[in-house]
Amino acid sequence: MPRLQSGVWKHFTPAIKDGRETFMCNYCSKTYTKNATKMQMHLDKCKEYSVVSQQSPGPDGSSSASIPVPSLSFLPSATPGGQFLIDSVDQRIQAYADECLARAVYATSSPLTLTDNIYWKRFFSVLRPAYCPPPREALSSHLLDCEFDRVQSQVHESIGKADCVAIISSGWSNVKETGTIIYAVATPVPLFYKCTMTKEQTRTSTFIADELKGVINEVGSQKVFAVVTDDAPEMMAAWAQVEEAFPHISAIGCTASGVERLFDDIVAQPSMKSLCRRAEQVVRCVQEQKMLSDTFRCWKTTKIRDHTSKGTALELPSGTNWTSVVNMFSSLLEGQNSIREMAVSPTLDIEVTVRATLQDAEFWKGLSSSRNLLYLIGNYIDFLKREDAALSGVVDMFSQLRYVIGTSLSASVLHSGEQKAVMASLDRCQEFCVKPIHAAAYMLDPKHVGQQTLTGEQINSAYYAISNLSHHLNLDEGKVLGSFARFSAKQGLWKGAGIWSSCQHVSASTWWKGLCSSEPLSAVAFAILQIPPTTGACERLWQHLRSMKMKGFVSAERVQKLVAVQANLNLLEPSDFDYAPLESDEEKKASFQSESHQ
Structure with missing residues (x-):
């Protein structure tokens, strides 16, 4: 009896029975617990498997396996009244099918465990009974390596064909947290180029400049017209070194990062921090006391029916996105009528400081004006992060931003000294970005x-x-x-x-x-x-990297390869190789002539 070439597991279907993991033979339906030795011994004696495992040479010299599949009402049987349909897959077809399936899994960000799922296995068996899809281990190892090499070859080919490109780099500003630096090349399509790992101690302007110059030389300095980076403190000195080495290259900062820093500077002003603390105290008081929470929800529901309020629940700040603070302010303002009525209710036990805040007209006025100011600035951040954001729009955007801030500061909670600090922050932001x-x-x-x-x-x-x-x-x-x-x-x-x-x-x-x-x-x-105004492409890649790490990938190299393949497959035009026929025209012609003479 021939020994198994690809391991015992592919010949059994996993299932859960009575809370235990079991494996059913694909040929005779006998069930075993997870024991490779017993399962191998079973296959050596299984009569149904012995029929399947008979090998016959294919037309190209490769082996071919015929697998009996129980006939279904919608599948033709081999003979009238027969019980089995005979299908075969040779090594070449199996390898090509594995490659196509792996590419589809990567391009759609599907879980690598997809082919281990019993329902997908049944689906594949209906399409091609003899085809055995690759397990997760294959999708995350040699198949991923092959696809990564193929896609990276296409990336380098696209870069080689481009007349002008820009290098995008991000990760320097939070290298302590991640240690991962991402490089993309805009052709203008922002293709994932590579990742590097570094330590916080190496984050000096000279080190950063040397890394950027290395990528520029790899890509081809003559066709690189810009370098776009995040807002790490060492960046401006690194830019000067890059521009000195390559006078035709412009080194610029991510505009979205610059405006985000401006947003953070506004929120960090003492008066704004005080407003945020008071707002958060109100939200926590309502959320943490069941009586207040139930009353607010009941009164809010009544006002929704009367069309005097919206259904937004109170929110606490979460995460670092600009929307976090704005959403808290908005939720309070939308529930303002109900909350203020609660403050004057004699039956509700509300902290003295919270009750005073709720009855303070200046609090609500400051909440409204501050929400409007932060919302307008936040909208610029989101606009810059769009994939269609253009470098030419940055100058005009800062003109608008300066007008918006200038006209809104007087109505905000910030006093004159803080307003001057905000305008100084705007000047620094513009110096960095423009x-x-x-x-x-x-x-x-x-x-x-x-x-x-x-x-x-x-x-x-x-x-x-x-x-x-x-x-x-x-x-x-x-x-x-x-x-x-x-x-x-x-x-x-x-x-x-x-x-x-x-x-x-x-x-x-x-x-x-x-x-x-x-x-x-x-x-x-x-x-x-064609130069992008932000490092948005790298930021999206970083989010993808973090998502893959959270899904349990052990190897950082595996994660980086998977993200590179997934990102670039959806940006590159499919090549002819993706749909290459298994046989050349000459082979098809020879095969047809051979069959005709039989």
């Missing part, structure tokens, strides 16, 4: 032509950035600036109204490459307008 390349992107985006809000200094810096890239691309600077003048004045190619209306339907970089490629300025504009 560089000459942002001004250049703003001036080159057709959606902003005629809406210039730049200062003279920003305009001069934009000219410098455009001239610098012109030299790097071996373009005539005079011709490039002349083209820029015609673009700004809407002359020549840009004289008609149609070309301007078209920019509302495509990205700015596509507009330049697709409609204005004949202009000397086109290559420069195309490179600049």
Whole structure:
């Protein structure tokens, strides 16, 4: 009797019986507890398995196994009244099917335990009775390694074909917590490039700069036009070192991270912290006392029926997202009528300090104005984190942000000294986020032509950035600036109204490459307008990494490979190899001729 080539487990189906794990033979239905030796001995004696295990050579010399499957009403039987359908899968088909299944599992972020599930096993047996899907161990080991190598090859091929790319790096600001630095390459599609592990002690500007320069050289420095990083304190010094080594590269900070830090600075002001503490005290008082909680819920339900209130429950801050504080403020404001009525009720036992807070009109006024201010800033954070956020929108966004903060601070709970501190924080945020390349992107985006809000200094810096890239691309600077003048004045190619209306339907970089490629300025504009304004791609990858770690993966290397495959499979166009036929046309023709002569 031949010994098993792939282990005993694939020939048994796991199940739970009377609270115990059992394994049923796929051929004769005999059941065993988990014991590989006894199960192997059973297979050596199983008559039904002996029929299955008979090997016959396939057309390419590989072995082929025929597996009897009980006939079902919807499956054809081998003979009239027969009991079995004979199916076969040779090694080549099995390997190809495993590869396709693994790719589908990775691309859809399906659990790797999917193929161990009895219902999926039955589904596969209906589709192809002789096919045995790979277990979790195979999906997380050699199949993952092969797919990772294949996908990474496609990533490098895409980067090689791109005319201009940007390096995105994140993880430096919280290296103490994670130790993981993520690199993505925007082509402009943000492809997962690699992860590195580092220690907090190595987080110096020189170390960071050397790491960034290493990735730039790996990708190809001539096609890298920007480096986008998080807001680690050492970053600005690291940027200077990168730009010194590669004068044509602009090093910029993640705009979303900058605005998040501004948000945190506002919440950290003493008056705002005091307001947050009072709001949290009210929420805890209502939530933790059953009488108050039941009364609030009852009164709130009544007001919902009367259409004078919404159904939002009181919320305490949780997590670090900007919505945490805003949601607490909003929940209090939406339940304000019920809570204030509770404060004057003689039958309810409410702490003296909480009752005083609920009866304080200034508390509610400050809650409303502060909620509005924080909500507006938070919306900018979410807007910047969108996948379609553009570098050209950063300058305009800061103009709007400065106006919003300036007009809202006077109505907030912050006193004059704190308001000055917030404006100083806004200045630091803008210094971190807005560089000459942002001004250049703003001036080159057709959606902003005629809406210039730049200062003279920003305009001069934009000219410098455009001239610098012109030299790097071996373009005539005079011709490039002349083209820029015609673009700004809407002359020549840009004289008609149609070309301007078209920019509302495509990205700015596509507009330049697709409609204005004949202009000397086109290559420069195309490179600049593809640069992402944030490290959002890396942040999404990091969330995915953390999710996979929480699912119990032991090896960090396995987790990184799985995330890389999952992320990139959904960004890269499927290659012809994904759907390659198992036989070439010549092989099919030879097989057909052979069958015809029989």
